Amino acid sequence: MPKKRPLAIVLAGALCLVTAGCAESSTETASSKASASTSTSESGYPVTIENCGQTETFTKAPSRVVVMNGASVGEVSTLLALGLGDRIVSNQQSYGMSEVPGRAKAIKALPTGDVTPNDAFDIPREAMFGLRPDLVLSTTSYGFEAKNGFATREQLKGVKANSLVSPQGCDQENSGMTIADSYTFLRDMGKVFNVSDRAEKLIADSEKSIAAVSAKVKGEKKPKVMLLFANMAMGGNEFSSVVAKGIYNDIIDKAGGVNAFENASKTSFADLSKEEVAATDVDALVVISYNADDPTGYAKKLLKEFPQWPAAKNNTYTVLSDSIYLGPSNDLAVDRIARMLHPDAL
16 A cells, blocks of 8 residues: 655655756756856855855854755755765655665764754654754755744754755756756855866766666667656655656656656656556666555565566566755666666666
């Protein structure tokens, strides 16, 4: 039975996370409302970032960072990839697994600040103030809404704390997110913490890896890929966690595939009946694990349920978690999916 989770919480991270056509991944996308406009002195500060209509100015590197849940690990993974884990005083993000060796363990070891989450599965207002943050990161603007029981960005400024919403999170609908947004966030964090050299190295390595994979699968027939969350319901139908748009599509495209349900919704997720799913040719299956108990078992169950799929006949599936979302490891998702779709090319 799919687990019911609040829609806004799930969408916040879809993830992430989580497409419109992607510009060159080394540049910031014009559509990203959270992109940075930065001026720095020789020492690296002050750093000013225009973020979702607000101006955030940093006079030094933050030392007490709070990472809100948002059903994401994009923010905490970015900080860890940049070597900034020691700045985190409270992390609420976790997927329970990762494509990066050791990352899930590193996330689990981070302090939580002994926070008891509210009904929205995140840090209540008073608990936030008690953490004494100097920077609060939220996947979307949802994490700063007073009606949800959270501290607003204005209230955080009142206690001398900066706040940032991740790229494409201003409107809480990230259907236009691309891999370039992951690079934008890396660059933002590089500037905020004065570690831009680390950020640029990660971006360059990712771009090189993705370009190499895309070159190998160029010209190959593009299989139809179905992506969905394991054992999760977001709407009224049985298949309401099927991905339609977002960063996922950019990743699939660079891996030499196409989203089988890209046109099923104008937003990030499609709410589909079993009949609609059965009527679609699915060449490959990607199950996304968000703290799922047995995502591989769920994938096998779907293949058995729809034996007419080419994916079922060829046993073509993979399970992914954090690399498929906004974050520093999209190159791993591109590589994994490409190897599934085009094993002879890689």
